[in-house]
Amino acid sequence: MPLLTINHKTVYRYSRPVAFGEHRIMLRPRDGHDLRVLSSSLDIEPQPMRLRWIHDVFGNSVAIATFDERADTLSFTSTVTVEHNPEEEFALTADDPAYFYPFLYDDEEFPDLLQFVTPQYGDPHGELSAWARKFLDAEGPTPTFNILSGMTHGIREAFTYRKRHEQGTQHPLDTLQTGSGTCRDYALFMIEALRRLGIAARFVSGYVFIPGDRAHGYVGGGSTHAWVQVYLPSAGWIEFDPTNGIVGTRDLIRVAVARDPRQAIPLHGTYLGPTDAFAGMEVHIEVVSVGEEPEEQREAPQAEKV
Numbered sequence: 234m235p236l237l238t239i240n241h242k243t244v245y246r247y248s249r250p251v252a253f254g255e256h257r258i259m260l261r262p263r264d265g266h267d268l269r270v271l272s273s274s275l276d277i278e279p280q281p282m283r284l285r286w287i288h289d290v291f292g293n294s295v296a297i298a299t300f301d302e303r304a305d306t307l308s309f310t311s312t313v314t315v316e317h318n319p320e321e322e323f324a325l326t327a328d329d330p331a332y333f334y335p336f337l338y339d340d341e342e343f344p345d346l347l348q349f350v351t352p353q354y355g356d357p358h359g360e361l362s363a364w365a366r367k368f369l370d371a372e373g374p375t376p377t378f379n380i381l382s383g384m385t386h387g388i389r390e391a392f393t394y395r396k397r398h399e400q401g402t403q404h405p406l407d408t409l410q411t412g413s414g415t416c417r418d419y420a421l422f423m424i425e426a427l428r429r430l431g432i433a434a435r436f437v438s439g440y441v442f443i444p445g446d447r448a449h450g451y452v453g454g455g456s457t458h459a460w461v462q463v464y465l466p467s468a469g470w471i472e473f474d475p476t477n478g479i480v481g482t483r484d485l486i487r488v489a490v491a492r493d494p495r496q497a498i499p500l501h502g503t504y505l506g507p508t509d510a511f512a513g514m515e516v517h518i519e520v521v522s523v524g525e526e527p528e529e530q531r532e533a534p535q536a537e538k539v
Contacts (some may be wrong), residue, residue, distance in 0.1 A: 236271070236523035239440055239486065241311040241457075243500055246512040248285040256281075258296040259489050262312040262439065267482045269316040276310040289520045292510030293489040293497070309500060314523065317442075319483040325378055333467040335376035335431065340468060345455040346464055349433040350494050352404050354425050361405055364419050364427040381463060381473055381480075384425040384426060388419050388475035402494040416476040417459040417494050419433060424461055439488040441477065442520045451479070457518070459501050486520065 241260055261273055277284070283299035289295050289343075325332045338346055356362060395413040397403070408414040408422040420421040427434040441458040460474035472482050479485060487518055491497040504511070518522045 237317050238314045238517045240516045243309045244515045245307040247510045248512050250305050251510050252303050253300040253504030253505030256298045261294040263487050267318050267320045273313045278308045279304045291490050322481045329467050331377050334377045345382045346433040349435045353429045362429045365429050382429045385473045385475045386478050389478040417480045419475045420459040420461050435462050436491045436494050437462050440486040440520050442484045
């Protein structure tokens with residue numbers, strides 16, 4: 234069974250000692266049928282006055298740290314080893330209720346899916362809806378898998394991956410109009426397009442593993458990553474990564490799920506001090522097979538600092 238270790242270190246630096254407010258850390262992977270956490274540690278310097286763990290409204294594991302001392306450096310080091318057994322690419326049969334689109338969700342499930350079906354961002358001129366409808370067959374019902382796979386690969390092929398240093402996720406219309414964005418932008422764009430078709434979709438934050446012995450050409454390696462989960466009757470939540478064209482959980486390590494990207498920020502908090510005291514942030518992330526020699530990988534900061 235494949236074993237992977239994720240080393241994730243974030244260091245905040247300040248020009249003078251400052252006080253720290255509450256910090257929320259969302260770095261521990263979610264256990265599931267395809268993923269099991271074998272060991273997990275979180276080291277914080279300076280040590281927090283209090284560190285407590287909770288499950289948020291989506292069942293994600295969140296650590297909350299509070300501090301009682303000043304420092305000019307604040308670091309978070311997460312080391313996790315997981316057993317990762319990727320699920321086979323899912324396949325619907327003609328007997329499945331969601332084999333063809335449009336389909337209906339069960340009356341008992343729909344109230345719980347409503348937040349994931351309802352669009353969260355404006356589309357005043359119907360541009361997102363028009364883009365989503367391009368994946369429907371003009372004549373007759375469309376196989377649902379064709380829509381989901383078509384969007385996943387369509388975004389990867391037609392859009393340009395672009396790192397942004399701005400905090401947050403851009404509006405889906407900006408992603409469509411510029412034809413570019415980050416993995417988080419792509420995920421949100423696909424989610425909003427699916428919701429306009431009445432398909433339940435949610436945001437996933439985690440890591441992508443780049444195998445050392447085969448070149449997949451993945452984008453987003455060495456950083457936190459983002460993709461999409463879609464809920465289908467009888468199939469459940471299925472993963473789609475429009476950044477890398479992945480269907481299923483191959484090489485994807487799930488950490489958090491959410492209705493909106495703002496609810497799945499890997500690390501964010503506050504400090505108390507002059508605005509110009511913040512000197513910078515460094516992020517170092519490695520995702521390697523156990524027994525494989527790690528190579529340091531760096532990515533633009535993805536944590537948020539207020």
